[in-house]
Amino acid sequence: MESMCDRSQLPNDRPSDRLIKASAWSKMIFSWVSPLLKVGKTRTITEIDLPHISEEDGTVHNRTLFEELWRKELERVCEYNRSHPNRKEKKPYLHFAILRYCLKRYWFMQLLYFLDLVSQVFQAIALGYLIETFSESHNVEEESINDVSYSGYFWAGIIVLSGAFMITTHHQGYFISYRLG
Secondary structure: OOOOOOHOOOOOOOOOHHHHHEEEEEEEEHHHHHHHHHHHOOOOOHHOOOOOOOOOOHHHHHHHHHHHHHHHHHHHHHHHHOOOOOOOOOOOOHHHHHHHHHHHHOOOHHHHHHHHHHHHHHHHHHHHHHHHHHHOOOOOOOOOOHHHHHHHHHHHHHHHHHHHHHHHHHHHHHHHHHHHH
């Protein structure tokens, strides 16, 4: 019986990573995954159906990056200890190096989460105005019925648009954080 783990039997013509060549719109709505999903719709996806891992996601790149982070942390601590000889000697800490890297690398994701939060606030405010528009305490005599309904449509539109924006930013933020680890 042939082993399922025998890689010599697998063809070497995997598809390229579609994320690298995807447009901004394709990345936003995740349509770059569609060809793989179409294959999965017709049959079980096998290892050969999966694209090659991009260089950025590969172990060689990440090991080099990790070594560079550690080297910079060692240099930072050595420089501090040389410039402050009268103080207690500092030790290098790997978690500080990783934290600095993550703050630099994840700034876009943090921006997305901030915009998501702002959108949630706008949605809550718009919901309040929408409820106020249709509440009985709203004085209909001051405005015509058409003005009240158009105001309601406006606030309902704000709720829908902010919801669509939140979905987009949420999915992008999660994708970035899962991809980067």
